[in-house]
Amino acid sequence: MASNEDATSNGASLEHDRLAGTSRATKAVHGGERAGRPRVSDSLTTPIVQTATYTFQDTAELIAYQEGRYGSYEYGRYGNPTTRACEEKIRELEGAEDCLVSSSGMNAATTMLLALVPAGGHIVTTTDCYRRTRQFIQTVLPKMGISATVIDPADLAALEAALEQHDVSLFFSESPTNPYMRCVDIPRIKQLCGAKGAVVVVDSTFATPINQQALALGADLVIHSATKYLAGHNDVLAGAIAGKSELVAAVRAMHNVLGGTIDPHASYLLLRGMKTLDLRVQRQNATATDIAARLEAHPLVTRVHYPGLASHPDHAIAAAQMSGYGGVVSFEVDGDLWRTARFVDSVQLPYIAPSLGGVESLIEQPTVISYWDQGAEKRAQVGIKDNLIRFSCGIESADDIWADFEQAFAKI
Structure with missing residues (x-):
């Protein structure tokens, strides 16, 4: 030898x-x-395979690849060893049969909808959701004859009615939702949708696989904006979809056409971030629970939206489905848009920024950062209040965060 x-x-x-x-x-x-x-292969860390294409020794090897007898990727849009390591880690975290990682959470969601909902199909989704997802469902999918029924996350009677009135292809909801942290009853939804042959997809970005096992609860697919908690450092864009192998395969086939491919270095950052996922989420759970309770008791706060609080409309569902309630707390200040903005401008620890789930705390006023172009009437239609604040806990000390909040409250 x-x-x-x-x-x-x-x-x-x-x-x-x-x-x-x-x-x-x-x-x-x-x-x-x-x-x-x-x-x-003996490297402790997974290498970054920075390539756009893959080579073959000869025609026989290429034919073996085409026939599934030789493992390769052929071209960067169809896969990458570093990315595959990410997919395997998420697959194991979610208890899934397969996983696909793509360039962003929105890419994962839109590719999934295009792959699984036929022309002329019907979707059921929920009122409270990320604005860009809503925009895609309401403005892009109708061009393909795809319609949608929008229901309150807790309105199972409306879901039953939609399943009776339409040939529903797919149910899609975040849980918890953005920004009001509503939670859907996944086992019951699966029971209703499964009887009608509708696929159940849950966006579990806010929950993470640490706090919620959506697939075990009955979902067919789970989606993540991996940019958020999975990567955890506000330095990479990524999306993931995991679940039943035949459904992931259908999404992968569409992904290979559309080309929402994640860069290998971004895959490496995601892979590295996930190593501390459990540690970060446990810290953020504890901090958010503490902050939510203090906010609820504060005289300048009129309402707190956090599923860990008994006052939350879906607390019972969250308690049954989740092992932790996540690191995002939304709350309403006793005041108008500008009094609320003064609080946001007065905090010193959180950054004023979109996104969530990273090691740095972030704060935003959804009216300003996400819906400013919509106008007051449209914001009211989708339930976005001018005095609403969304706070995403980082991994800083909860006492330091609260001290910062107190000095900001003092200024309003």
């Missing part, structure tokens, strides 16, 4: 023979690489 040194020497010799007589331009492209790649 040849030693590593012999293998290296033989490889270099073969490469020298192959490139003999070629120009410097050719050697600049192929030198040091054509004889084989360095072994990295």
Whole structure:
């Protein structure tokens, strides 16, 4: 058996023979690489496989790949070893049969809807949801004849009616939702939808697989904006969809056409971020629970939206389905838009920014950051109040966060 040194020497010799007589331009492209790649299987961290395409030794190997007898990816849009490691980690975290990681949470959601809802199909979704998801369902899908019934997250009678009145292809909801943290009864929804052959998809971004196992509860697919808690450091865009293998395969086929491919380095950052997911989420759960309780008792707060509070309309559902309530707390200040803005402007620890789930605390006024272009009437129609604040806990000290909130309250 040849030693590593012999293998290296033989490889270099073969490469020298192959490139003999070629120009410097050719050697600049192929030198040091054509004889084989360095072994990295004993590396502690998963390597970043920074390639856009994959090579084959000969036609027979290529045919073996085409027939499923040789493992490769052919082209970067169809897969990557670093990305596949991410997919496997999320698959295991969610207890899924398969997983697809893509370039963003919105890409995961839109690709899923395009793949699984036929032209002329019907969707049931919920009132409280991320604005861009709502926008896609209400403005893009109708161009393909796809209609939607929008129900309150707790209105199962409305779901039953929609299932009777329409040939529903798919139910889709966040749980908890954005920004009011509503929770849907996943087992009951699956029971109702399963009887009619409708796929149940849950966006579990706010919950994470640490706090909620949506697939075990009955969902067919679970979606994440992996940008948020999974990556956890506000430095990468990514999306993920996990669940039944045949459904993920259908989404993957559409993904391969649309091309929402995540970059290998982004996959590496996501993979690294997930290593501390449990630690971060447990800290954020504790901080959010503490802050939510203090906010509820504050005289300048009229309402707190957090599923861990007994006052939340879906607290019983959350308690039955979740092991933790997440790191996002929404609350309403006793005041108008500008008094609320003064509080947001007065805090010193959280950054004023969109997104959530990272190690830094973030704060935003949904009216301003997400719905400013909609106008007061449209905001009212979708339930966005001018005095609403959404706070995403980082991993800072809860006492430090509250001290900052207290000085901001003092200024209004």
